[in-house]
Amino acid sequence: MPRFDPNFTDNVINSMGPKTTPRFRQLMTGLIRHVHDFARENELTVDEWMAGVKLLNWAGQMSDDKRNEGQLVCDVIGLESLVDEITYTLANEAPDAPTATAILGPFFRADTPYRDNGANIVLTPPPDGEMAFMHGQVVDFATKEPLVGATVEVWQASTNGLYEQQDPKQEEFNLRGKFKTDEQGRYSFYCLRPTPYPVPDDGPAGKLLELMDRHPFRPAHIHIIATYDGYKPLTTQIFDSKDKYLTNDSVFAVKDSLIVDFVPRKDDPQAGLELNYDVKLVRAPAN
Amino acid sequence: MPRFDPNFTDNVINSMGPKTTPRFRQLMTGLIRHVHDFARENELTVDEWMAGVKLLNWAGQMSDDKRNEGQLVCDVIGLESLVDEITYTLANEAPDAPTATAILGPFFRADTPYRDNGANIVLTPPPDGEMAFMHGQVVDFATKEPLVGATVEVWQASTNGLYEQQDPKQEEFNLRGKFKTDEQGRYSFYCLRPTPYPVPDDGPAGKLLELMDRHPFRPAHIHIIATYDGYKPLTTQIFDSKDKYLTNDSVFAVKDSLIVDFVPRKDDPQAGLELNYDVKLVRAPAN
Numbered sequence: 169m170p171r172f173d174p175n176f177t178d179n180v181i182n183s184m185g186p187k188t189t190p191r192f193r194q195l196m197t198g199l200i201r202h203v204h205d206f207a208r209e210n211e212l213t214v215d216e217w218m219a220g221v222k223l224l225n226w227a228g229q230m231s232d233d234k235r236n237e238g239q240l241v242c243d244v245i246g247l248e249s250l251v252d253e254i255t256y257t258l259a260n261e262a263p264d265a266p267t268a269t270a271i272l273g274p275f276f277r278a279d280t281p282y283r284d285n286g287a288n289i290v291l292t293p294p295p296d297g298e299m300a301f302m303h304g305q306v307v308d309f310a311t312k313e314p315l316v317g318a319t320v321e322v323w324q325a326s327t328n329g330l331y332e333q334q335d336p337k338q339e340e341f342n343l344r345g346k347f348k349t350d351e352q353g354r355y356s357f358y359c360l361r362p363t364p365y366p367v368p369d370d371g372p373a374g375k376l377l378e379l380m381d382r383h384p385f386r387p388a389h390i391h392i393i394a395t396y397d398g399y400k401p402l403t404t405q406i407f408d409s410k411d412k413y414l415t416n417d418s419v420f421a422v423k424d425s426l427i428v429d430f431v432p433r434k435d436d437p438q439a440g441l442e443l444n445y446d447v448k449l450v451r452a453p454a455n
Numbered sequence: 456m457p458r459f460d461p462n463f464t465d466n467v468i469n470s471m472g473p474k475t476t477p478r479f480r481q482l483m484t485g486l487i488r489h490v491h492d493f494a495r496e497n498e499l500t501v502d503e504w505m506a507g508v509k510l511l512n513w514a515g516q517m518s519d520d521k522r523n524e525g526q527l528v529c530d531v532i533g534l535e536s537l538v539d540e541i542t543y544t545l546a547n548e549a550p551d552a553p554t555a556t557a558i559l560g561p562f563f564r565a566d567t568p569y570r571d572n573g574a575n576i577v578l579t580p581p582p583d584g585e586m587a588f589m590h591g592q593v594v595d596f597a598t599k600e601p602l603v604g605a606t607v608e609v610w611q612a613s614t615n616g617l618y619e620q621q622d623p624k625q626e627e628f629n630l631r632g633k634f635k636t637d638e639q640g641r642y643s644f645y646c647l648r649p650t651p652y653p654v655p656d657d658g659p660a661g662k663l664l665e666l667m668d669r670h671p672f673r674p675a676h677i678h679i680i681a682t683y684d685g686y687k688p689l690t691t692q693i694f695d696s697k698d699k700y701l702t703n704d705s706v707f708a709v710k711d712s713l714i715v716d717f718v719p720r721k722d723d724p725q726a727g728l729e730l731n732y733d734v735k736l737v738r739a740p741a742n
Contacts, residue, residue, distance in 0.1 A: 171544055172537075173710075180533035180707055185668025192666050198497045200532050202489040207537050210485045211545060217529070217538040225525040228515015238512040242504070245487050246467035250459075250494050251504040257458055258498060379479050381472025420467055423460075 177204040223372045230371045234334070236274070240373040243419040244382075252421075260400065272403060273391065275331040280321060283345040288358035288438070291339040294327040297363075300441040301433055303356035306349045306394055309448040314353025318396040320447065321346045322359065324389070329365025361430055361441055362388035364413050377418065387413035387422060392447070399449040406445060464491040510659045517658045521621070523561070527660040530706040531669075539708075547687065559690060560678065562618040567608060570632040575645035575725070578626040581614040584650075587728040588720055590643035593636050593681055596735040601640025605683035607734065608633045609646065611676070616652025648717055648728050649675035651700050664705065674700035674709060679734070686736040693732060 227237040306318040323344035332338040366384035433442035514524040593605040610631035619625040634642040653671035720729035
């Protein structure tokens with residue numbers, strides 16, 4: 169005889185009525201099955217479940233327009249990075265799907281201004297910032313031909329771990345900009361060498377990290393979107409190969425292919441470091 | 456080649472440090488594996504995940520001293536009833552485990568007063584209430600011998616669906632009481648025929664019910680705890696066999712063995728209904 173009612177989970181799933189949409193029915197069926205299996209396999213007690221309920225309620229109570237603690241709780245167990253990967257995969261398989269824009273992350277700004285190649289996006293220089301010159305070429309993945317007039321958009325946090333819209337001390341559009349590639353398909357700008365920063369750890373996500381004996385740091389990174397008519401847009405983050413959190417990102421966003429080297433730059437009074445990063449775009453299927 | 460990184464979930468699990476407790480490591484390992492499997496199997500998109508995050512944050516924002524919406528969200532997917540069943544099973548297997556007291560539910564009060572057999576627990580009679588006389592015998596499960604001086608404790612909601620501590624219009628300890636069995640092992644009291652009530656449906660739990668095309672009603676029930684020295688305590692709910700929500704409890708707490716019949720009672724000016732409910736207690740193993 170099974171220790172727990174073998175029909176219970178099916179009864180809960182079958183309680184859904186006929187007006188449930190097919191997708192919602194699918195998601196709730198999968199969610200209920202996994203949550204119940206988790207509880208049975210681990211013999212979750214009422215006290216343990218209630219501790220989880222309290223933690224989730226606390227996440228909601230901490231959340232407001234400026235902070236999404238429920239999201240952060242998901243991030244520290246890898247869920248945001250995983251749904252990012254899934255959504256990218258679906259977008260690649262069906263590039264016209266509307267989900268393709270969902271993976272920009274919370275700090276993207278659609279109204280970021282264009283700047284000239286060679287411009288400096290560090291409008292509010294932090295005293296502890298290291299300047300870097302970032303440049304590269306946007307090319308067709310298959311033919312290696314340069315793509316002239318492609319758009320490269322970037323954004324990064326300052327050395328205090330804050331993006332400009334989180335930090336009243338940073339000038340608007342600090343550390344972000346859009347660039348058009350020149351006749352050789354080249355873009356370039358001055359930016360900060362990105363620096364690691366901790367995710368906020370004064371709430372339930374921080375409590376989970378503590379209980380899992382983990383640190384809250386994210387490795388340094390720069391966000392990039394590259395677009396060109398007729399090509400699949402590329403949305404990505406690049407990570408500094410020297411970063412100590414590269415192999416233990418608290419939100420699990422690092423992929424090997426996204427690790428880049430900052431190298432010393434000579435004879436440039438504006439920057440002691442340089443990063444060469446070429447972008448390869450894949451032609452979109454004709455509609 | 457797999458569509459999604461096959462090492463991702465193990466990487467997240469293996470990020471836990473050595474100071475994690477064994478039980479927390481077990482629970483987080485199971486939780487992360489099931490949440491990730493759920494996301495991959497159903498190809499959960501960023502937009503769908505974010506809708507879930509918003510719903511959970513909303514639950515926390517609605518919760519306070521008087522309302523636990525995170526708990527209710529779990530209830531409507533059967534999780535509370537399931538962890539109840541698990542906790543009961545563990546308590547039966549190891550009756551001295553501290554979890555045995557966790558399954559009393561949110562409306563139990565440890566300071567409920569003793570009343571004489573035959574007393575009326577309806578201190579604040581609702582105009583639409585039906586009075587019932589509930590009585591029975593507490594016996595040894597094996598020998599059928601009556602247990603003299605056993606404690607039977609009961610509590611129930613009023614016809615508005617509220618327990619006395621939720622409703623300032625009900626007298627303190629309304630619809631609850633403790634009784635000692637007499638020399639025949641008998642207990643008795645007057646109470647209300649319990650009535651069905653909806654769980655609060657103005658928040659995320661209600662939204663989930665709506666999206667799953669389900670109603671919010673719970674079938675009518677009375678909570679009971681019976682205890683006697685040297686015997687395993689019994690904590691349970693009994694359900695009215697005439698209730699229309701018996702087969703579709705919104706929180707999935709009904710078990711067949713807990714369904715009881717209210718029958719007409721003659722020649723009693725205090726009650727038109729009667730319920731005979733005997734309690735069988737199992738001797739606890741000697742320590």
